[in-house]
Each structure stands twice: as C-alpha cells, then as structure tokens.
Amino acid sequence: MKTTRNSSILILLVLILAGHSMQAQILKSWSPQAKGTAIGAGTGAAAGAVINKRNRVVGGVIGGVIGAGAGYAVGKHIDNKRKKAAWEAAARQSAGQPVLAAGQSQTPSITKHASAVAHSAKAPAPGFSAVRPASQAAASKPASYELNEYYLTNPFYGDATAPYGMTEYRQKSW
C-alpha cells in the first residue's frame, strides 16, 4: 500500500517537472508575481505531500500555501528588478538628449498653439543661456500643444521681492 502511494507521488512529481516547460510557455504572458505564485504553489504542494507522510492532503495544502507565498515574493522581486532596469534605461536614453544650458531644469509648459511641431528647433545664439521648454526635450513625440521658442533665464531668480523672482525663466517684461 505504502509502496503504491510513494509511486503515485513520484509519478506526480515527474509529471509536474515534465509539465514545467509546457507551463513556462503558457506562463509567458503572466506577470512575474502570478508566475511565481503558480510555480511556488505547485512545487510547495508536491513537497508538502512528500514531507507529510501521515496526511498527504494536509501536507500538500500547507505546502501549496507556503509555496504560493514564497513564489509571489520571488516574482515580485523579479518584477521590481525589471522595472528598475527599464527605468535606468529610459534615464540613460533621456540623458543622451542635447542640453542647452547645463544645470537648468526645464520650464513648466506654457500653452501655445503649434505650428511649433513643424518648426525645427533652432540652436540659440552662443554666449547666453536659455531655458529649453520641456516639450522640446521629447523631440520625437509631437503633442497637441508645443513650444518651439527659447526663453530667457531670469536675472532675478531667487529674489523673492521681485515680481517673478521664483521662476527660473524670465517672466517680467513690462
């Protein structure tokens, strides 16, 4: 009797392992968390059934739950790593964009109708620093509104008593 049980468990394990590659194909479209949970639950259930010799069902259930939790955690970790890598790649790509004035952040976007998209971005005259609007940084992404002009930096930046002292770009004209 005992031998039969052990044999059936072994067969089950073999089936699980053999089906793993097939599962992998199916799970490709799943999120890493879902994959981790499924794989963890399956493996945990099998392991639990093997370990708990007195009651295979209870062992399988407990193993399945623990395995599912552990699998989810592993999947989440993988997902976080992937997101971080993607974010770093995007940051490297944006760092490759031409910068007009070093150390200057982009201005808030000001709505202007654009014909601007059609205009090519002209380089400003050398010898002065101009702030480049945020919309120009995303060169290949035309927006419903766009700026194609450059703005002067604010000579009064940081002076709270000036009318527009807290804006990096110059705003006071009259």
Added chain:
Amino acid sequence: MKPFLYMSLLTALATACSTTSEPVNVQELNQQFITAWNTKSADKITSFLADDVQFVQGSSHWTGKSEVASKWVQATLPTLNDLKTSVVSSGADTKTAYEAGTFSVDVLPTSTSEPHGVGEGNFILLWKKGEDNSWKLSYAQLEDLPVRVKQ
C-alpha cells in the same frame, strides 16, 4: 429779449455742466501713458500715478506713488522698448475708466552676452478722477508670460 437771454444763459450752464460730467476718453489717456513709456519719460509716467496707486504683478503688490514709481517705473523703464497694447475691454464713466487687454514689448538684454527678448502678457489699467478733476492711474495689474528670445 429777456427770455432769449435766460435761454442762452440756461443753455450755456447746461453745456458747461455736461462738459464736466462727460466720461474721459480712456483711449487717449492710455495712449499718453504708453507713449510716455516708449519715450522713456519716467517723470511723465510718474505724473500719471495717483498718490495711492496700487500695482500688482506676479507675487508683488506695491502701494503708493513713490514705491510704484521706484520699483516698477524706474526699474523697468531701462529694460524695455516698443511697448504696444491691444485692448480687449474698456469702459469709462465720470469717475472711473479702465482699459484691459494684452501687451507686447521688446525686452532689452541685461548684458552684452544676452539676446533681445519679446515679452507678452495681459494688463489692466484703472484710472480714477481726482478731486482736482485730473485723471490718475489708480490700479495697474500686469500678468507677464515668459520672455521669449527674439528671433
């Protein structure tokens, strides 16, 4: 003869009264004011300001002729050229008059390495008639857009 004289006197009186209570020509008033800016006449601009004039621009709010003359007129006058206004709304009665709309102005560089700029924005100029029957700028509010590099 007498009725004719009375009639003439009454007409003259009515005409005189109506002249003093006529609304001011706010377009002309503003034109003088803008011309003073374009001719860089700080004294002339200041003479338009009421003693209790209020000026609002961005985060600044200045009150009184001397403060507004110093912080707005004298500080801004050397930095601009060719001020133009485009009136969107105006109105006048016997005591007050206003014009509001948009403006554009050439912004002069603060250093030789800087280019010229073009400024645009919105304005409202509110005039009030003083006790001496002269019209003075009582309230001015400017909302400037970022200054673009002149192409």
